[in-house]
Amino acid sequence: MTIPHTVPVAVVGAGPYGLAVAAHLTGRGVRPRVLGVPMESWRTRMPAGMFLKSLPRASSISDPAGRYRLADFRAASGLPPVGDCYAVPLDEFVRYGEWFQRACVPEVERAAVVGIERVRDGFRLTLDTGEVFGARAVVLAGGFPPYARVPEVLRPLVEAGLASHTADHADLAKFGGRRVAVIGAGQSALESAALLHEAGAEPVLVARTGELLFGEPPASEDPADRPWPVRLAKPGSPLGPGWSFTAFSRATGAFRTLPDATRARLVRTVLGPAGGWWLRERLEGRFPVLTGHELLTAERTGGDGGPDGGDGGVRLGLRGTTPELEVDHVLAATGYRVDVGRLDYLSPELRGTVDRRNGGAPRLSAGFESSVPGLHFAGLSAADTFGPLMRFVCGTGFAARRISRSVAAGPAGSR
Ligand SMILES: Cc1cc2nc3c(=O)[nH]c(=O)nc-3n(C[C@H](O)[C@H](O)[C@H](O)COP(=O)(O)OP(=O)(O)OC[C@H]3O[C@@H](n4cnc5c(N)ncnc54)[C@H](O)[C@@H]3O)c2cc1C
Numbered sequence: 001m002t003i004p005h006t007v008p009v010a011v012v013g014a015g016p017y018g019l020a021v022a023a024h025l026t027g028r029g030v031r032p033r034v035l036g037v038p039m040e041s042w043r044t045r046m047p048a049g050m051f052l053k054s055l056p057r058a059s060s061i062s063d064p065a066g067r068y069r070l071a072d073f074r075a076a077s078g079l080p081p082v083g084d085c086y087a088v089p090l091d092e093f094v095r096y097g098e099w100f101q102r103a104c105v106p107e108v109e110r111a112a113v114v115g116i117e118r119v120r121d122g123f124r125l126t127l128d129t130g131e132v133f134g135a136r137a138v139v140l141a142g143g144f145p146p147y148a149r150v151p152e153v154l155r156p157l158v159e160a161g162l163a164s165h166t167a168d169h170a171d172l173a174k175f176g177g178r179r180v181a182v183i184g185a186g187q188s189a190l191e192s193a194a195l196l197h198e199a200g201a202e203p204v205l206v207a208r209t210g211e212l213l214f215g216e217p218p219a220s221e222d223p224a225d226r227p228w229p230v231r232l233a234k235p236g237s238p239l240g241p242g243w244s245f246t247a248f249s250r251a252t253g254a255f256r257t258l259p260d261a262t263r264a265r266l267v268r269t270v271l272g273p274a275g276g277w278w279l280r281e282r283l284e285g286r287f288p289v290l291t292g293h294e295l296l297t298a299e300r301t302g303g304d305g306g307p308d309g310g311d312g313g314v315r316l317g318l319r320g321t322t323p324e325l326e327v328d329h330v331l332a333a334t335g336y337r338v339d340v341g342r343l344d345y346l347s348p349e350l351r352g353t354v355d356r357r358n359g360g361a362p363r364l365s366a367g368f369e370s371s372v373p374g375l376h377f378a379g380l381s382a383a384d385t386f387g388p389l390m391r392f393v394c395g396t397g398f399a400a401r402r403i404s405r406s407v408a409a410g411p412a413g414s415r
Contacts, residue, residue, distance in 0.1 A: 006034060006134035008409050012113045012345075013141035014038040014105070016097060017379040020062045020396035021139050023104040027064030032261045033135065034108045035127065039097035041143045042090065045167045049195050051087040053187050053276045054392055055218070058238035059088055061100050062397035068100050083221025087278050117347040137374040137407050144380045146338040146343055151183070153298045162300060162314050163330040166192055176200040178328040181316055183295055185209045189317075189333030190275035192283055194282040196331075205289045207319065212283070212291060213274035215240070236396035239271065248387045252398050255387035263384055264358040270388045293320030300331060303378055308333035311331055338381050350375070357381060358384050367406025369401060374410065376403050 005317055011022050014036035022034045052059055060069035070088070071081060071097040101108055115126035122136035148165040150158060157163035165411035166188045172195045182193045185207035196203040205212075219226050223236040237249040248255065248270065255263065275283070283289070297317035316325040339360030355363045355371035361384030362370045362377050368385075369376050378399050382390045389395035 006122065006136065008033075008135070009033070009137040009139065010035065010113075010123070010133075010135035011139045011141060012036065012116075012125075013143055013379075014026070014101065014108045015041050015141065015143045015379070016061045016378070016393045016396050017143070017399060018139070018141035019097065019101055019105050019108075020400035021098075021141060021378055021403050022108075023061075023063040023068075024400035026105070026406060028404050028408045030404070030408050032139075033133075033350075034105055035106065035111050035113050035125075036142075038101040038108055039094050041145055042094050042097065044170045045092055045145055047166070047169055047172045047192060047195050048090065048170075049198070050090040051189055051276065051278065052090070054088075054238070054394065055084050056082050056086055056088055057084070058392070058394040060396075061097065061367045061393060062400050063100070063104050068103055069228070070096050071379070084218035084223065085221055087276065108236065109396050113345050116345055116350060117349065118353075118372065128371055134336075137376065137410060139368075139376040139378055139403055139407070140343070140381065142343065142345075144336050147332050147338050147380060150332045151295060152181075152333055153295060154330055157298055157300065157330065159312060160300065162312060163298070163326075163332060165335075166331060166333045169331075172196050172201070173199040175329060177202070178202070179313075179326070180329045181206055181314070181325055181327040182331045182333055183207075183211060184273070184333030184335070185291075186273035186333060186335065187275050187279075188335070189273075190279050190283060192281060192331060192333055193287065196394040197287050198282070203287050204327065205287070206293050206295060206316070206325070207273075207291050208294050209273060210292050212289065213272075214280045215274060215277040216354055217277040239388060239392070244270070248389055249394070252386050252389050252395070256366065256385050260357050263375050263387070267358075267383050268385065271391075288326075290318070290320060290322055293318045295320065301326065312356075336380060338384060340381070343352055361385070366402065367409075368403045371405055376401060376406065 001140055009032045011018050011034045019275050022032050025032045067189045112128040113125055117124045123138050126132050128214050145167050148167040150165050154163040176199050179202045180196050182189050182203050182205050192203045193203040235246050237246040239245040239249050296319055299315050301313045301315050313328050339353050340362050341360055353372055364385040
């Protein structure tokens, strides 16, 4: 197969991980071709009005010199410095990411990769523009959207517009005046329910857990101001205070050496469902919360459906003290499950060849390379290998350093 033009490496995705990897590759003298719309997931897959749960100091995208942190963006924009008690608004973070992109990765091409196949010396990529080109290495940094998980019982309702995943919405205000069941107990469920309520909708939160959990407000703006016994008992880390979080943040490379089952359990349970401390007052006593309730069935009532749900509704069957609930829409805040099989831009041959573990996550080398030489995965896809840090922006430094080193050391970097 003849490929018109071959580049050393293509980075698929221009969110925090794609941008960080591209910046570090450039820093090592390897010029990547970067495809994707900068910060698209944050603009189109998260609800307007959202705040970041991560602290400002844990919300910086990594560049090789550490000169383009969130704090640097705020300073450059004439905004005052902030500490741990400041919740970063979504729109500020999007502006920060776009500022980072303009400064560190100006060459981003706003195109989508629609096909990746393996060829003799690397990969053949097809863009939505119709362009075809070759790359000796590929870094997949396509983020969380392809992995959105909707409970089986809700799937038939999705097509009818009566159920959706939180990742389908950038604006929850469109549900104003409607009854919406929000399924889940994590940050996304809690914040979506609060935003729905504030937009004039009637949310009902349905959670399996016996009680809703919220983080503790930070004891001070600067962790260094905390008394030393507190710092010793619960050292600060980008993932939060505590020794286990410190281990996941500092010994990230060691996570990979744990047995498959242990890694799967830790990925599932560490940083389990809980809302940011600042969400508590926006929820408690404001709308019905059905804790200890499990979703069993979901059936359509009335109306003829259609893409916007028509005038029909949904009857939910629950295990719990409220066995039935009638709503206009069901919002699944039920998280994400990594499965390479869901990356439909990978050729069937590639999807079938990548060695997978724990339900479909790629098995990765210390340099984030999959079992297919030259094919790297960044971000959420790497959480099964490197642990919870990969679910957050604070993991971009670790990932980008390792990936750029691995790519530069391979055939791509040596040319
Ligand atoms: C509701 C919500 C709240 C969150 N809050 C926080 C938080 O407070 N702090 C935190 O650290 N993390 C948070 N996260 C996690 C956050 O999503 C990740 O930390 C971060 O987005 C990972 O960056 P990424 O680059 O891997 O993926 P993404 O940000 O998803 O970026 C993926 C990029 O790839 C592009 N892309 C995808 N497919 C293709 C393709 N085929 N061709 C070209 N481009 C493609 C997309 O357009 C996008 O630009 C949150 C997640 C959710 C869902």
